Amino acid sequence: MSVIAELRKTVAALHAELTRYQLVAWTSGNVSARVPGQELMVIKPSGVSYDDLAAENMIVCDLDGVVVEGDLSPSSDTAAHAYVYRAMPEVGGVVHTHSTYATAWAARGEAIACHLTAQADEFGGEIPIGPFALIGGDDIGKGIVETLTGHRSPAVLMRNHGVFTIGKDARAAVKAAVMCEDVARTAHLARVLGQPLPMAQADVDSLYDRYQNVYGQAGR
Amino acid sequence: MSVIAELRKTVAALHAELTRYQLVAWTSGNVSARVPGQELMVIKPSGVSYDDLAAENMIVCDLDGVVVEGDLSPSSDTAAHAYVYRAMPEVGGVVHTHSTYATAWAARGEAIACHLTAQADEFGGEIPIGPFALIGGDDIGKGIVETLTGHRSPAVLMRNHGVFTIGKDARAAVKAAVMCEDVARTAHLARVLGQPLPMAQADVDSLYDRYQNVYGQAGR
Amino acid sequence: MSVIAELRKTVAALHAELTRYQLVAWTSGNVSARVPGQELMVIKPSGVSYDDLAAENMIVCDLDGVVVEGDLSPSSDTAAHAYVYRAMPEVGGVVHTHSTYATAWAARGEAIACHLTAQADEFGGEIPIGPFALIGGDDIGKGIVETLTGHRSPAVLMRNHGVFTIGKDARAAVKAAVMCEDVARTAHLARVLGQPLPMAQADVDSLYDRYQNVYGQAGR
């Protein structure tokens, strides 16, 4: 199978994680993957139900968001994904959701401070807030890139909007989206009845370092 | 297949979206569709479990709610659906639920102000409150029509009751019901820990305009 | 099939509604049915997983809770079910759960006031609080019967414990358990951000009367 055929399959299949973890309603979230070594990306078609996604109806675009393969229009968030791939060469996957708890933090424009080991592991500290930006041009993409450049977190909470996550590949970006909602929910609930206890910065650093370098299976 | 046979199938199947998104408990929500070009509608039978719905047991009524085809009684909300079809010729589908978060706003008689891009997209601003009205006559239908006429929102929160949504067809009304609960939940959670940040009216207008005219696949 | 064989099947199957609506965790809820015209009831075995329930392992007890058919011990709540059947001849089904939101009201000893049409329909007003009572004798049964006798509500919130519901048959009691949690959840959320609007007693009465006498399919 060609690299693009493989990525079509992977990107279609990864959307099932968005529904499994209830990060999306109707057609409100999307996954993309960079095609390594080519100026191309694979992304969800716009307004198509998750049940109907398949390798065949994924869209291949160039990194300006122009469709190269596919009969349908690409996700209305294509410009944002494309901007990220152009600006951040180390990024191989991008995910966008309006997952409930994370978006509630985004609606208040409030970053999620780090009070959980799981957040330290995956995000290395706070999950930051990005600017308010309108869809349709480069503003969302710019907001994502400016917020995440030089930041440990692979997730940004775009103000009054929702979540964008990045990763070395699409699977890593999906994982970040799942963990972002999980952490946002726990942090919300902790705050409802009081204040979470602080974690020392050295402990956050140590957890982040270990998780990025030791966790999981070597070579995966 | 005749138009009515097709709509029986569509309406029966769309109830699966109400259960998938947990908008209903037991038999507490219903979907209907107008039969285009005829003074008829297709609607759920009353008090029948979602698992038991099929094209065959959907009820066909005229727009006064009188049964034309079907062995069972139609939904107890038939009068409200029928009133909407009589008063709003552009409406092709109606949905009713008591979805949890939206109904909590309805219990307080509190409209959901627009602080989310997803709400601007689908609802074009706030989701309004309709009056308290008793079931069994035209009062609920009147309350829906008076609230939604001239309003961008396809959803109304009926006081102390629940949600009614409208759409160009049944699928669009179901989508509005799904998005109404999604937005109601996020708005609730945002408010629990503070105040969501305001969105400029021009931004809300711009998002609404784009979503209604650009999003999804052309001709769908 | 004999009446008892039929009820074994029905009672086993109805437990799937408890899991579907997430009213139970592990083995923490149970359904029973009176055998009409006999001094017998059919009930869940104690500590058996919902996945493993089948007509064959349901327990038949007399109305003192003594096992008549079945190799396993009956539910540890058998004494409470039996007491209800002895004291309330019109009751044909009993359900017990620790469903989350309803139990949270029970933990505070706070009745759920009626601010929703769905609550007026099914419960005819508030859902009352029953006393704290220890398991193992007649105290729980007495508390249920004393609270629900002469009350419209088929559900009682036993203090610091959970929910018991009654119905003309097991299916009706399961429905009451599902609707009790649904109403408890919506009422909780409504209260978190303010006060639900009052409903006039005459409206509550009217809704209750209509729902008990008109809703659903005649003869069902």
Add this chain to the structure above:
Amino acid sequence: MSVIAELRKTVAALHAELTRYQLVAWTSGNVSARVPGQELMVIKPSGVSYDDLAAENMIVCDLDGVVVEGDLSPSSDTAAHAYVYRAMPEVGGVVHTHSTYATAWAARGEAIACHLTAQADEFGGEIPIGPFALIGGDDIGKGIVETLTGHRSPAVLMRNHGVFTIGKDARAAVKAAVMCEDVARTAHLARVLGQPLPMAQADVDSLYDRYQNVYGQAGR
């Protein structure tokens, strides 16, 4: 089947309870079992999806956490599980999760006081808080053992981290993890709108004693 083969199957299968009750996100929880009569344990591999778990990819370690059988790395929490087995010979199963509500209590460092009969049954009183501890050495294990030794509760809320539970076997530890989240959720909700009513210590004691000695099927 050998004891180890049997335990590989059991431990793999029990992870399905963690996903069924939504106690875990992505790969964030794990189950282990002691191999009776041998200085060995069976545990989940690190960073492997729950869908991909099978008897064949479970890891067998000695009680210092050194892999004895298996091609993958064991769970990154292996050291904590191993410490518990070394220090508490009566423990046959250990479970770790970051289940949402329990972890919210852990983030505040707040023990869950006992206001529910279900909590008295399973936990015999409050669910305690353990210390903050970094992963990678014996600190988490020590914190678990010091908190649970001489305590009735089979669950400990590790500060800013999550839940560890113990049991006579892996199934019992999984049950404790399920009930811990259930109780944590109900207790959270009860507190959101006020204060749960106190339970007398004698009642808590009586419920705990009965549940440990009478509930379920004899010999199970």
